Amino acid sequence: MAMACSTSLAGVADGPSMTLYRSDSPSLYASSGGGNADDGYAVIREQRDVILQAGVHDLVLGDLPNHLDAEAMALGFPGGEAKVISQRLLLGQGPNAALTGLTGSTISVLGDNGQPLANGTLLRAGEDGLVVRGSNGTTLIRQYAAVNTEGGHFPTGSSLSLRVDASRSGHADAVLSYPTSGIGWRAAYVATLQPGNACSMQFESRASIANRSGRDWQAINLTLIAGEPNFAKASAPRPMMMRVMAAPAAAEAMPEQSAVGDYRSYTLPAPVDLPDGSISQVPLYAARTMNCERTALYENGGGWMPPQPMINDAFNTDNNTSIISTLGFKAFDSLPAGYLRVLTADRNGVPQFIGEGRINDTPKGSDATITLGTAFDLRGQRARTQFHVDRSGRTMDEAFRITLTNAGQSARTVTVREHPNRWRQWTLTSSSVKPAKQTTDTLDFKVDVPANGNAVLDYAVHYTWTADDQPQS
Structure with missing residues (x-):
């Protein structure tokens, strides 16, 4: 031309507006490194x-x-x-x-x-x-x-x-x-566990907005989109700490949530400033106290199911020793994907970080669970105590003993999760602890482990199959 x-x-x-889409790109939120990033997606008007x-x-x-x-x-x-x-x-x-x-x-x-x-x-x-x-x-x-x-x-x-x-x-x-591109947002959650025997937490919800677009945005009207629209062009701007800017909106003013197609939108109540090279945070929901569930999980195996009965005696002999600490809760409203940091008070009342995990897009009323880390005082040991195959009778029996140890000063309840997946047709024939949950491929047992002590779980399963499912020799 x-x-x-x-x-x-x-x-x-004056008065521009921005519709901003979620991005988890590390380059947007990195606290080091200069320059702009070709990640994220926003539509400006x-x-x-x-x-x-x-x-x-x-x-x-x-x-x-x-x-x-x-x-x-x-x-x-x-x-x-x-x-x-x-x-x-x-x-x-x-x-x-x-x-x-x-x-x-x-x-x-x-x-x-x-x-x-x-x-x-x-x-x-x-x-x-x-x-x-x-x-x-x-x-x-x-x-x-x-x-x-x-x-x-x-x-x-x-x-x-x-x-x-x-x-x-x-x-x-x-x-x-x-x-x-060069600008995106994701949810940032902080849960502070409250003292007491019941699991309760103070839950804060914010949106972290990273701007590396090469431009400052001042007094912009902002709408955040939660969900994952499809972007067809690979060359287009893509959705995937520098100073943190305080939210200019009043503390009691929260974003207005609504549906946009198959996604959720959050329209901020007041214009915000988004300087280039910054991460700004604005509230998504007011802070609230919520019930939660702490779980110490000892798990072996997975949910994979073989195409025919697995009669090889080396199958399913995992012996993991780590017990994983998890935190679960029910979403009080639509929670966009982001990261949840969990804090708890030490003996001096100082909040300390005890784990972080990702929350996927979670509709209202759905369960969300994150892994906090490996429990220091808890260990597990798994040993197979029986294995027998009757090819002519098309049956198979297997039994395990699980030993849990607790070196801590208080009693703990450990969830033992086993996956009887040698074949899809099986029954639990015996267990020293009644299962708390049983599905087609999972057995959950809740085992009480005393302080400075141990507990033992024994269980056995019986597999059957038909002539059409007979495994190869």
Whole structure:
């Protein structure tokens, strides 16, 4: 697209809005490393005040982020004052990035000694120099020391060069919308366990918003989208600590939640500032006290089921010794995916970190469980005590002994989870502790282990199969 003679620079108007999609990209939330990140996804809608000239002419909109999907950018004039004939994205990258946004504006170019080299409209800034159109013609300047702008403003990031056909001259409102990357959000939860025998926790819900787009966003109206829309173009902006900014909204004002297609949206109650190179946090829900469940889990094997009976005596002989501590609770409302940090008070009443886990998108009323870590004072030992196969009778018997030890000063209840998966048809023939839960591929036993002591669980299962399922010799 050739540049026409009449060119004007569009300025930024107040009141932009952003729809921001969730991203777990580590590059967005990293506390070290500079520069912007090509991850995350947001759709921006902002009003620009542009100066039109009657007829066909060019104008430039600057102050755009560094990562844009050029095919999805759109500029409209609600009042019908002009229409867009063509557009070109000028990327804010490379050594001339700071000058790219000045394309179409009036500048003064100075030499090493401050002498004026040219004054006029900047047509292009490239590696071969500046192309400036003045009253005496067009000049290519290869060596210069400084550039001054007529308005004293240097746009940052990328710019959009447009050819428009206007019906009149003067100011007009234009609405620009575009997707960008380098910015994303995810939920951040903190649970502080409360003292007492029953599991209770103080639960805080926030949204962490990471901005590495190359642009500051000020007083922007923000809507957060929870869920996972599909993005077809691999080259488009993708959804996947620097200073933390306080939420400007009042403490009692919470985001308004609603459904958007198959997803959930959270519209913030007041505009927020999102400086480039920052992680801002805003509340999702008011803090609340919730019931929870602490579990010490000793698990062997998995839920995989073989295509035929497994009669090999080496199968299913796992002997894990670690007992895993977990925390579970029921979602009080729709909880977007994010990370939950869990704290508990030490003997001096100081909150201490005891584990962190990821929560997936969890609908209201659903269960959420995270792994806190390995219990220090608890251990398990698993030994097989019986194994017999009767091929002619198409049966198989297997038994295990599980020994649990507790080196702590208080009694614990350990959930033992076993997976009888030699074959899909099986029955529990005996157990020293009645199972708390039984499914097609899982046995759960809750075993009480005394302080500074141990407990033993014995159980046996019986497998059967038909002639059609007979395993190979």
